Amino acid sequence: xxxxxxxxxxxxxxxxxxxxxxxxxxxxxxxxxxxxxxxxxxxxxxxxxxxxxxxxxxxxxxxxxxxxxxxxxxxxxxxxxxxxxxxxxxxxxxxxxxxxxxxxxxxxxxxxxxxxxxxxxxx
Amino acid sequence: xxxxxxxxxxxxxxxxxxxxxxxxxxxxxxxxxxxxxxxxxxxxxxxxxxxxxxxxxxxxxxxxxxxxxxxxxxxxxxxxxxxxxxxxxxxxxxxxxxxxxxxxxxxxxxxxxxxxxxxxxxxxxxxxxxxxxxxxxxxxxxxxxxxxxxxxxxxxxxxxxxxxxxxxxxxxxxxxxxxxxxxxxxxxxxxxxxxxxxxxxxxxxxxxxxxxxxxxxxxxxxxxxxxxxxxxxxxxxxxxxxxxxxxxxxxxxxxxxxxxxxxxxxxxxxxxxxxxxxxxxxxxxxxxxxxxxxxxxxxxxxxxxxxxxxxxxxxxxxxxxxxxxxxxxxxxxxxxxxxxxxxxxxxxxxxxxxxxxxxxxxxxxxxxxxxxxxxxxxxxxxxxxxxxxxxxxx
Numbered sequence: 350x351x352x353x354x355x356x357x358x359x360x361x362x363x364x365x366x367x368x369x370x371x372x373x374x375x376x377x378x379x380x381x382x383x384x385x386x387x388x389x390x391x392x393x394x395x396x397x398x399x400x401x402x403x404x405x406x407x408x409x410x411x412x413x414x415x416x417x418x419x420x421x422x423x424x425x426x427x428x429x430x431x432x433x434x435x436x437x438x439x440x441x442x443x444x445x446x447x448x449x450x451x452x453x454x455x456x457x458x459x460x461x462x463x464x465x466x467x468x469x470x471x472x
Numbered sequence: 473x474x475x476x477x478x479x480x481x482x483x484x485x486x487x488x489x490x491x492x493x494x495x496x497x498x499x500x501x502x503x504x505x506x507x508x509x510x511x512x513x514x515x516x517x518x519x520x521x522x523x524x525x526x527x528x529x530x531x532x533x534x535x536x537x538x539x540x541x542x543x544x545x546x547x548x549x550x551x552x553x554x555x556x557x558x559x560x561x562x563x564x565x566x567x568x569x570x571x572x573x574x575x576x577x578x579x580x581x582x583x584x585x586x587x588x589x590x591x592x593x594x595x596x597x598x599x600x601x602x603x604x605x606x607x608x609x610x611x612x613x614x615x616x617x618x619x620x621x622x623x624x625x626x627x628x629x630x631x632x633x634x635x636x637x638x639x640x641x642x643x644x645x646x647x648x649x650x651x652x653x654x655x656x657x658x659x660x661x662x663x664x665x666x667x668x669x670x671x672x673x674x675x676x677x678x679x680x681x682x683x684x685x686x687x688x689x690x691x692x693x694x695x696x697x698x699x700x701x702x703x704x705x706x707x708x709x710x711x712x713x714x715x716x717x718x719x720x721x722x723x724x725x726x727x728x729x730x731x732x733x734x735x736x737x738x739x740x741x742x743x744x745x746x747x748x749x750x751x752x753x754x755x756x757x758x759x760x761x762x763x764x765x766x767x768x769x770x771x772x773x774x775x776x777x778x779x780x781x782x783x784x785x786x787x788x789x790x791x792x793x794x795x796x797x798x799x800x801x802x803x804x805x806x807x808x809x810x811x812x813x814x815x816x817x818x819x820x821x822x823x824x825x826x827x828x829x830x831x832x833x834x835x836x837x838x839x840x841x842x843x844x845x846x847x848x849x850x851x852x853x854x855x856x857x858x859x860x861x862x863x864x865x866x
Contacts (some may be wrong), residue, residue: 353751358780361777362784363780364850367736368849368850369855378852382813382814382817382853383813383814384794385774385793385794385802385813386774387819387852387853388852389852404850405850405851405852405855406850406851406852407772407773407774407791407851407852407853407854408774408777409776409777410776410777410780412774412777413473413777413838420532
């Protein structure tokens with residue numbers, strides 16, 4: 350049995366929405382280097398809709414795949430819907446994560462919420 | 473395809489495979505049986521014991537076959553602890569970067585009332601004789617120090633430490649799992665009382681190893697049962713595995729001079745190449761290390777991602793990152809040499825096989841460079857480092 354599902358490996362090998370949004374109006378960073386995972390999310394929000402999203406991640410295969418999948422799940426969605434994103438939804442969309450890697454999906458959820466909070470605080 | 477994880481395990485040599493198959497087919501008897509087929513198996517077993525003993529300068533009666541390095545480590549430490557207990561000596565000296573087979577056995581003894589001193593291994597990954605000397609006490613029952621470290625390959629001053637222990641009348645054990653078959657090991661020259669080795673690290677089969685215990689030391693059993701191994705390790709002997717191990721060991725040692733020189737040259741070529749990657753550092757002493765071992769930290773990236781992408785390029789390697797250890801902490805070895813967590817997560821171990829070529833080394837360098845650059849391209853830590861928001865550690 351492989352360590353990760355095909356979907357995780359696909360998002361790890363070909364991560365979607367990688368990079369930086371220079372004029373982002375919501376930025377969130379979670380995790381820390383000591384634990385080996387940092388995720389940074391950049392949001393471009395227009396009329397309460399996530400027009401664009403990009404990420405940067407320092408971390409293991411499932412951290413990169415979780416970031417990538419989370420951006421796919423919220424891109425183009427209204428903020429109200431993006432706020433409801435759960436780590437389970439990220440993990441399920443990846444066809445599951447090993448138990449000890451579930452925290453990667455939690456980080457992805459937190460990174461997005463942190464970026465949305467940043468946007469709301471600046472309104 | 474480049475297999476560069478020979479410190480994890482090695483491919484069995486053709487001779488070892490042939491020996492194993494031959495013994496399975498032709499000498500299947502139980503060595504404890506009295507009839508001819510059994511006694512032929514016994515002969516194979518004892519010939520293997522002679523061969524193994526000869527390679528490390530021991531007497532055949534001083535060799536106990538085990539299921540591998542971990543069992544040998546456990547048995548050596550428990551043996552010394554039981555001897556110490558009888559004399560009221562309940563202090564053991566070891567190092568912070570031993571294999572878990574040693575560290576976890578020591579932790580168990582600590583719960584039973586032993587006091588354990590784990591020596592610092594310094595930035596270069598080498599314990600000094602002076603460190604051992606300062607830690608020795610009247611009630612020290614055992615010093616157990618690995619011959620060469622499994623992650624960073626640094627070779628310890630075993631002979632000098634053994635000499636000191638003998639002067640002080642303290643038992644000395646070495647976990648030589650990474651050393652035997654790779655560098656010259658001799659129990660007399662090295663002044664050791666007990667030594668552990670594992671077959672699959674030198675192109676023999678898995679599930680077999682041996683423990684050397686100097687004559688006169690009363691050995692404690694871990695496995696009770698029949699009278700195999702002179703009553704010190706019960707269970708019908710793994711005759712095919714043992715015979716194949718002995719064949720692999722003799723073969724490895726017979727060409728040691730030649731292979732270690734060529735592997736060392738390739739190792740140095742690899743080290744020089746990887747040093748060209750900015751903000752990287754070699755882990756452990758550059759000279760005093762196993763001929764096959766290369767271990768680096770690369771700042772701003774995480775080791776598991778590095779391994780998975782190298783695997784996509786047909787390269788098998790290992791890392792001391794937390795994600796590969798299944799815990800939250802990175803390798804205890806890297807922490808022991810003073811690497812901080814942030815950097816220890818970005819480690820890579822490449823342990824070369826004897827047949828490695830210059831072309832393969834160049835491919836390794838190229839692939840590692842590409843993957844490190846790629847992972848850094850979207851690492852938020854790397855961005856902060858480059859932007860000057862955080863200070864580079866390496």
